[in-house]
Amino acid sequence: MIIAGWQKPQLKGKILKISVNYYSVTPSRFIAGTVGSYGFEKLDAEFSEEWEGLSKKIVFYTPSGKSVSVLYLGEPIDIPTEVMAERGVSRFALVGYEGEKILISVSGELDVLGALSPEADNAQTPTPSEIAQVLEVMERNTAISESIRADADNGKFNGKDGADGKDGADGMNGADGAPGVAAGFGEPSASITLLDSNEAPTVSVSASGSNTSKVFSFSFGIPAPKANGVKKYSVRFSGSAPAGVREDDAVGMTAGVAVGNESVVNDFDAIPFFNRPVCNCVWDSVARRWRVTAYQGEPSFDWYGANGEVMYECTPFYYKAEFADTGAPSYVSVTATPLEGYSLAPMFKNGEDKVYCPCFSVAIVDGLPVSRAGLVPHIAPLNDFMTLARSFDAKAGLERIENYFSDALLLWVEFATKGWKNIMTGAGTLTYSSSVKIREVISDTSFRTNGTGFVAGQDISLSNTEYGGNISVTIASVESVDSGTVITLTEPCEHIILNYYVSSQMYRTGAALTNVTNASSGSPVSNTDGKHPCVWRGKENPWCNGYSYLCNLLVKRHGKNTTADPYVYKLQYLPDITKYDAGALTEDYIEADFALAKSSGNIKTLTADKRYPFLVGPTETVFSVVQYMTAYYYPPSYELSTVRVGGSFHNGRNGGFLVDTTVKPDSKSSACSARLFINE
Numbered sequence: 315m316i317i318a319g320w321q322k323p324q325l326k327g328k329i330l331k332i333s334v335n336y337y338s339v340t341p342s343r344f345i346a347g348t349v350g351s352y353g354f355e356k357l358d359a360e361f362s363e364e365w366e367g368l369s370k371k372i373v374f375y376t377p378s379g380k381s382v383s384v385l386y387l388g389e390p391i392d393i394p395t396e397v398m399a400e401r402g403v404s405r406f407a408l409v410g411y412e413g414e415k416i417l418i419s420v421s422g423e424l425d426v427l428g429a430l431s432p433e434a435d436n437a438q439t440p441t442p443s444e445i446a447q448v449l450e451v452m453e454r455n456t457a458i459s460e461s462i463r464a465d466a467d468n469g470k471f472n473g474k475d476g477a478d479g480k481d482g483a484d485g486m487n488g489a490d491g492a493p494g495v496a497a498g499f500g501e502p503s504a505s506i507t508l509l510d511s512n513e514a515p516t517v518s519v520s521a522s523g524s525n526t527s528k529v530f531s532f533s534f535g536i537p538a539p540k541a542n543g544v545k546k547y548s549v550r551f552s553g554s555a556p557a558g559v560r561e562d563d564a565v566g567m568t569a570g571v572a573v574g575n576e577s578v579v580n581d582f583d584a585i586p587f588f589n590r591p592v593c594n595c596v597w598d599s600v601a602r603r604w605r606v607t608a609y610q611g612e613p614s615f616d617w618y619g620a621n622g623e624v625m626y627e628c629t630p631f632y633y634k635a636e637f638a639d640t641g642a643p644s645y646v647s648v649t650a651t652p653l654e655g656y657s658l659a660p661m662f663k664n665g666e667d668k669v670y671c672p673c674f675s676v677a678i679v680d681g682l683p684v685s686r687a688g689l690v691p692h693i694a695p696l697n698d699f700m701t702l703a704r705s706f707d708a709k710a711g712l713e714r715i716e717n718y719f720s721d722a723l724l725l726w727v728e729f730a731t732k733g734w735k736n737i738m739t740g741a742g743t744l745t746y747s748s749s750v751k752i753r754e755v756i757s758d759t760s761f762r763t764n765g766t767g768f769v770a771g772q773d774i775s776l777s778n779t780e781y782g783g784n785i786s787v788t789i790a791s792v793e794s795v796d797s798g799t800v801i802t803l804t805e806p807c808e809h810i811i812l813n814y815y816v817s818s819q820m821y822r823t824g825a826a827l828t829n830v831t832n833a834s835s836g837s838p839v840s841n842t843d844g845k846h847p848c849v850w851r852g853k854e855n856p857w858c859n860g861y862s863y864l865c866n867l868l869v870k871r872h873g874k875n876t877t878a879d880p881y882v883y884k885l886q887y888l889p890d891i892t893k894y895d896a897g898a899l900t901e902d903y904i905e906a907d908f909a910l911a912k913s914s915g916n917i918k919t920l921t922a923d924k925r926y927p928f929l930v931g932p933t934e935t936v937f938s939v940v941q942y943m944t945a946y947y948y949p950p951s952y953e954l955s956t957v958r959v960g961g962s963f964h965n966g967r968n969g970g971f972l973v974d975t976t977v978k979p980d981s982k983s984s985a986c987s988a989r990l991f992i993n994e
Contacts (some may be wrong), residue, residue, distance in 0.1 A: 368410030556733030626852025687824025737743030740858030897979025945970030
């Protein structure tokens with residue numbers, strides 16, 4: 315509606331016009347300008363008949379994971395400042411809604427180009443919330459009404475003079491008619507109606523009264539802050555206790571974990587983005603995507619590689635998290651719906667495409683990295699793992715901080731604790747000592763050792779070097795005797811030699827997942843003894859059993875030969891893993907805006923980078939191992955170090971959101987493997 319007296323501002327700059335045909339968007343990608351620019355590129359849309367009658371908005375997702383929505387009222391909109399403030403590709407989708415119905419387009423892409431000084435302060439005013447946008451329209455129309463009334467008071471709309479009088483009988487002119495009554499305006503009014511949160515904001519205006527006392531009335535409909543039927547699952551943490559308090563729709567929910575093939579109650583299994591089905595996948599290098607060949611439970615599904623790699627399927631979700639205070643995170647909330655203030659979990663490119671992640675640590679088959687059951691996890695330095703991953707695909711790598719952080723969000727909410735190891739201990743206390751040796755050779759499958767604490771099903775190494783070599787064998791049975799332990803292997807081994815070292819190793823892949831058959835999470839024998847692996851929603855050994863590298867993080871030590879006291883450690887983030895260059899700290903890395911904790915200890919506080927909220931690291935530690943995160947942190951040992959998560963198989967205090975930065979990119983550790991990822 316156009317109100318008299320108000321002229322629509324003239325648009326400046328280029329209008330980027332898109333066509334929305336049912337779900338499709340054309341063009342699907344275009345250049346939106348240069349980083350820091352704003353107001354010169356506008357976005358407009360035309361819609362097919364399926365969109366008629368729907369209220370509409372455009373939701374944008376920036377490269378750092380921020381989300382911002384703008385109401386579409388039929389006129390071109392400015393591309394939000396949040397989008398223009400970040401170099402790279404942002405994604406957008408159009409959303410139409412009416413009552414319980416919702417229509418979401420496929421996503422499009424806006425490429426924001428780099429500028430000469432991308433680090434300059436190009437901050438713009440943030441895009442207002444949807445409610446604020448409605449109030450802005452309300453204020454604008456109220457101002458228009460008041461302007462019209464002021465014009466009337468100043469006589470701009472006075473009535474015209476009356477008609478001349480008639481000639482008198484004597485032929486003399488009649489007197490002039492009296493002036494017409496001036497047009498008048500009463501006091502304008504406005505009302506606000508709270509709409510269902512799925513409805514679009516509305517604005518209407520009506521006029522009443524005669525021309526001499528016209529009154530304009532404005533009516534605004536504002537959506538309720540929370541949508542009916544939209545669920546969010548939240549947890550709040552406070553103080554030093556690891557356990558949190560469930561909030562919102564998570565209140566009263568149960569999250570059971572199993573032992574072996576038992577069935578347990580886990581209410582989160584019914585939530586699509588928590589439910590991560592295990593499947594076989596093959597990589598389509600032409601289409602650049604994983605293709606599902608079978609899901610677990612289907613006849614053709616196979617654990618051992620006959621039908622592809624073993625992966626778990628992840629459905630997009632949105633999150634809100636607070637990392638500002640001591641003991642952070644203090645609040646975590648997840649939802650399937652792009653609510654105001656929530657961002658798309660960073661492991662996802664958009665709100666539609668699913669992501670497939672490896673269930674197991676990397677193993678080697680025919681010289682290539684795989685995710686399959688029944689294999690010995692490969693051990694290598696980060697540099698070697700990245701070379702190995704690229705032999706699978708030129709753009710392949712390992713797990714990224716985006717994936718790991720997204721998993722952490724769900725873990726915090728599902729178990730309502732920062733101490734994940736309190737839910738499932740994992741394999742974290744296996745025997746690992748240079749004093750443990752073969753003391754008696756019994757047969758080619760059995761021997762006596764002076765060590766204790768071994769369990770059936772675990773893998774060990776028999777070697778003439780301390781802490782084992784590359785040969786792993788599996789224990790079939792364990793018998794305690796007065797002089798130690800008699801161990802019987804699943805098959806003959808030529809390394810049963812007197813005085814050879816006996817060392818625990820990482821469990822073979824599938825030791826947990828193939829034995830937890832009726833629950834989403836659990837352990838094959840015990841969740842609490844520290845001797846057995848665990849699985850969480852398809853991800854085997856999310857902690858303990860062995861460290862796992864994050865391929866797009868390094869840690870740089872500042873302060874050598876400077877006035878720093880004594881050192882400052884900062885994460886170095888690599889947005890594009892194809893730029894990884896044998897551990898070299900190139901210009902492609904971005905340094906975090908916070909410093910890591912300098913001392914080892916239990917993690918007390920996690921801090922998030924203001925630009926990349928998924929770039930999180932420990933900034934405070936505490937001596938106690940039962941408070942806060944109940945997970946141990948080791949600060950860097952070198953000028954440039956890797957970042958490892960998960961924990962080892964022999965150090966019980968490890969596990970949970972663990973960050974270990976004690977290994978160089980070219981160093982090998984017997985308790986560290988990796989996971990194969992292709993992130994496209």
